[in-house]
Amino acid sequence: MGRWRHDIVALGALLTSVFVGLVPAQQAFSSFSHPAVVTVASVLVLGYGLFRSGAVDIVAKHILPSSAGPTLNITILIFLAATLSGFMNNVGALALLMPIAIQLAAKNDMPPGKVLMPLAFGSILGGMTTLIGTPTNLVVSGFRDSNGLGSFSMFDFTPVGVSVAVIGLLFIGLFGWRIVPIRKQSSSGSFDTGTYFCEVRIVPGSIAEKKNLLQVSKILDESDAQVIGIIRGDTRLATRNRRRLLIAYDILIIEIEPESLPKALRSLGLKLEEAVGTDNTEPEENENDRRSCREYRE
Numbered sequence: 001m002g003r004w005r006h007d008i009v010a011l012g013a014l015l016t017s018v019f020v021g022l023v024p025a026q027q028a029f030s031s032f033s034h035p036a037v038v039t040v041a042s043v044l045v046l047g048y049g050l051f052r053s054g055a056v057d058i059v060a061k062h063i064l065p066s067s068a069g070p071t072l073n074i075t076i077l078i079f080l081a082a083t084l085s086g087f088m089n090n091v092g093a094l095a096l097l098m099p100i101a102i103q104l105a106a107k108n109d110m111p112p113g114k115v116l117m118p119l120a121f122g123s124i125l126g127g128m129t130t131l132i133g134t135p136t137n138l139v140v141s142g143f144r145d146s147n148g149l150g151s152f153s154m155f156d157f158t159p160v161g162v163s164v165a166v167i168g169l170l171f172i173g174l175f176g177w178r179i180v181p182i183r184k185q186s187s188s189g190s191f192d193t194g195t196y197f198c199e200v201r202i203v204p205g206s207i208a209e210k211k212n213l214l215q216v217s218k219i220l221d222e223s224d225a226q227v228i229g230i231i232r233g234d235t236r237l238a239t240r241n242r243r244r245l246l247i248a249y250d251i252l253i254i255e256i257e258p259e260s261l262p263k264a265l266r267s268l269g270l271k272l273e274e275a276v277g278t279d280n281t282e283p284e285e286n287e288n289d290r291r292s293c294r295e296y297r298e
């Protein structure tokens with residue numbers, strides 16, 4: 001599971017269906033021109049732009065009161081999710097706000113589910129308020145247009161959608177989050193996602209220098225780690241090119257268990273990004289390593 005990207009699997013299934021005759025060749029890619037598909041793709045671009053700009057994090061930090069209790073914070077968070085969902089896509093809004101929800105749960109010493117489930121409901125309710133808020137609205141609009149009745153406009157859904165959304169959001173923010181089932185926590189009492197994301201730097205003279213991404217990935221496999229991103233200067237490089245040559249001062253974003261981090265650092269002579277230039281000793285498992293990983297925890 002997870003070895004092949006979802007889009008590659010979907011495209012492969014489509015091409016296979018064409019080759020075996022299940023789908024006529026002239027119709028294989030006709031759906032890509034459907035207004036719903038084009039709109040969803042455009043909304044995803046908008047959502048990615050908001051993610052890269054950090055605008056959502058800035059807004060959330062300013063509108064979530066640091067001294068307020070969980071009821072007010074959850075209510076504000078789900079209203080923010082609903083607002084974003086109406087203009088970018090409910091799934092994208094949910095993905096943007098999930099890290100903030102996790103931080104909110106930790107700050108209030110709450111199980112993450114107490115915040116994540118209301119957040120999910122908030123994004124669903126917000127998606128009902130506009131045409132582009134959810135793919136369902138786009139599909140209905142496209143079907144209506146194809147039958148000669150004309151498509152819905154951007155805010156045709158708003159009167160009913162906002163009424164339902166406000167009632168639902170108030171219930172969830174004031175009462176609903178309290179009745180979310182609490183799952184038994186681990187012995188440490190903290191939220192554990194199993195893996196962490198760390199930034200490690202390729203220092204001059206290290207084993208990783210002048211190796212390609214495929215070679216480095218094979219070595220990291222021994223530590224059950226994988227490279228999910230490369231930063232060179234101020235540029236984020238794609239990891240699809242497994243033959244890409246890695247150079248000194250490149251930063252690798254790796255997904256790894258914290259217990260395996262020291263082994264991964266030793267195997268390639270890597271340094272945690274925050275430790276570069278401050279420690280020339282052999283990498284060892286210590287509290288600084290664990291703290292660095294927690295900073296990228298998802």
